[in-house]
Amino acid sequence: MKHLNKLFAAALLFAGLTSQAQDSNNPWAVSFGVNGVDTKVSAVGNDSPKWIQLINVDKNWNVLPSVSYVNVSRYVGDGFSFGLAGSVNKIDKWVSRVPGTLATDLVSNPGDLSYYGIDATVKYSFMELLKSKWLDPSAHIGGGYTFFGDASAGTVNGGLGLTFWLTEGVGLQFQSTYKHSFDDTRVANADVPTHIQHFAGLTFKFGGKDTDNDGIYDKDDACPEVAGLPEFKGCPDTDKDGIQDSADSCPEVAGLAEFNGCPDTDGDGIIDSEDACVDVKGTKIMKGCPDADGDGVADKDDNCPAVKGAKDNAGCPWPDTDGDSVIDKDDKCPTVAGTVANNGCPEVSDDAIKKLNDYAKTILFNSGKSSFQKQTMPVLQAITAILKEYPTAKFSIEGHTDSDGKDASNLKLSQDRAAAVKNYLVENGIDASRLTSEGFGEAKPIDSNKTAKGKANNRRVEVKLVK
Template sequence: MKHLNTFLVAALLLLGVGVANAQDENNPWAIEVGLNAVDVYPVGIDDKGRLPEATKGDLFDEYFNANDHWNILPSVSRLSVGRYIGSGFSFTAAGAINKINKLGDVEINDDLTYYSVDGEIEYSLRDLINGPGGWFDPTIGVGGGYTWVDDIGFGTANGLAGVRFWIGENLALSVQSAYKYAFEDDYGIQHFQHSAGIMFKFGGKDTDGDGIYDQDDECPETPGLPEFNGCPDTDGDGIEDRNDACPNTPGLAEYNGCPDTDGDGIPDPQDACPTVAGLASLNGCPDADGDGITDAEDACPNEAGPKANNGCPYKDRDGDGVLDKDDQCPDVPGTVANNGCPEVTVEIIKQLNEYSKTILFDYDKSSIRQESYSALQSIADIMKEYPNTIFHIEGHTDSRGSDAYNMKLSNERAASVMQYLTTIGMPANRLTSKGYGEERPVATNNTAAGRQQNRRVEISLQK
């Protein structure tokens, strides 16, 4: 039991120290020096502990009988160190010494030595009663500790009540009464410990290190200037950051601290073109040709034109009767029906297929023979003249072999032609390919000549 009590007291102390390390308000530390009085009488009559019932009275009986019941050492006998935790709570570690020569109404000849070490969590009612900064500061709290009477120690659980009278910003007179319940039923001593002392608070903080105390610093976490109550003026323009719409760029008071780099009377944050003088109607951007379109959005900034044509005058560069704005092929004459691009005629398809007839493959393979490269180049050159047309490459075989094999071979040969055309400059998105096997003969498969015509690559328009 003794070791358990010691552990509980140590845990209370460690808990208090751990909490007290949290961030605090200004002047978080407090030291108190004073006297303490020990009274074993008004604790309630029972047979617990080492003192006989005759030395005890009812709870709070003759509570203020200092002459008869209080044991007081006539010297500094109590020292405490406290730290503010936050939200009215503080933690205090206290140590006291005393001598006991009064056990209730009984005086003893041989004084008993008294030592105590306690940890206390206290709550201040100051702000609730007086508002911040009031002089009257009642407190309540709980704690735990360890007490030795004539070298016999026991753990205690403590209930606290006290009051501080602040006679200065950091100086107070303090009185407190603590009821200490002893854990040990055999040799513990229930008692009251009263104390009175002088308390001094210190440890005021300057979080941002700007030489201005946090309690006087309107920007306590950001280094600032005295003329701005501790708040910064990052850009040095004489306008503190809180009132500066552009805190990182020197500016003018008339523009709330923002600059007007191009001098057009429009502050940079509202100026869509802050480095070039412009017009207010165009959010500070220029319009060199006066067509109502900002130069940045005008494809022809020095030549007036309608917005529908991106600020350029309507033109027809290729002279095909389709204005450039509507012409998908503005540099190649075409037809209106084909959006200004040239149309592929039947003659062109015939020409492409004349070339495609000469494409040769290795036997029973899809690899193209080298002597076909010039024909393929001619095909690509013709296709490029029709930039908005998609061409379809068909692969065909004769009827020899199985249907599945012929379909596979025709697919591979059509894909091989398409792949080669992309390597010599044709965009892949303008080509498709498919094999049809022996499904579409153009001649009889009963003769060698007919079968040769059926083994072919054809080019058509993608439908």
């Protein structure tokens, strides 16, 4: 049995030395250190436990100056943990009462008795109740079996402990346990006496899993495989803008909460990804770019950024060469002042029509032909000049004869003469699309064909405006 106990104690010690956090995060704990066995409580007349025997410790305590206990425990919830402990000692101090006295103790050596203890413990920690992170008082109860020399017996245990947590997982532990023996005749080396066992050592908590090594245990880590921050339950904030990556639309660039973590470098209220001018404040309608002259063309695209212009002219105003308020690109007559209603071209006035017809009446043809007399050339030139003043106006050239001769011949002659005038005008720079010609023969007289003067008036060319 002695060897079995020694092997068990050694196994527990080995488990403690090969382990490394005891609460819900780190449910396992291992403790080891030295223990002291105080047998004074077993002396006759000492029925009340003496928890702290600081006077004459060297006379009352049995201490093995080496690692002499190990405890392995697991947290089970709500401050409670269950543990199993093994301890070894050597009893070389036995305290007994001097016969015939009421208060005199006799300390003797019972023969260096070996001491082995195996104990199961239920412990309650007050640390969470105190809301402390380093001070950990506790109370425990349990039972076990003690081997005392050649004697052995079961015990009922209870006690108090105090742990100072130096780090999250490493603590300095002190504990005292009252062990009430069921085989206590208070005779040295013949029984297992009731006694107090004190412990002092180190305790290590472990068992918590932190896959990403961010200091947040997997069970509390919303991102257990990626290192993160406590304020985000273990999730990362790569750009350190205070918005965790899972809620950050731009996780690698620091930004603003109002833009889901995306930046607005120029502070114009438009996120950089939608801002065509990220370094200069602009407007939403300009996609984040400025428009200094307010012409609807962003400054970066505006060739005249300080002057209002036209979008289709790169932000510059269109020229109006003739000053008629119709810009050149829309002006059908850009070098001649006209009216807006007539696309920048001048309106043909009644006076201009009168001048044209006054000239047309003086056009002279060779008798019975459509060829011009030489002296009529200046008249045709004057008509051409007037038509050029109205470059978009359309005109009809009409020919008429008197009633002499046959109707068919007169009609043909009037058509040929009207066409001759049109051809001259086209040959001298008037667009053919602006002119038509027509002959009416003797059908539309303007005077009597009974007199020579009347006939002369009826032989004529007229110029009419086509509207």
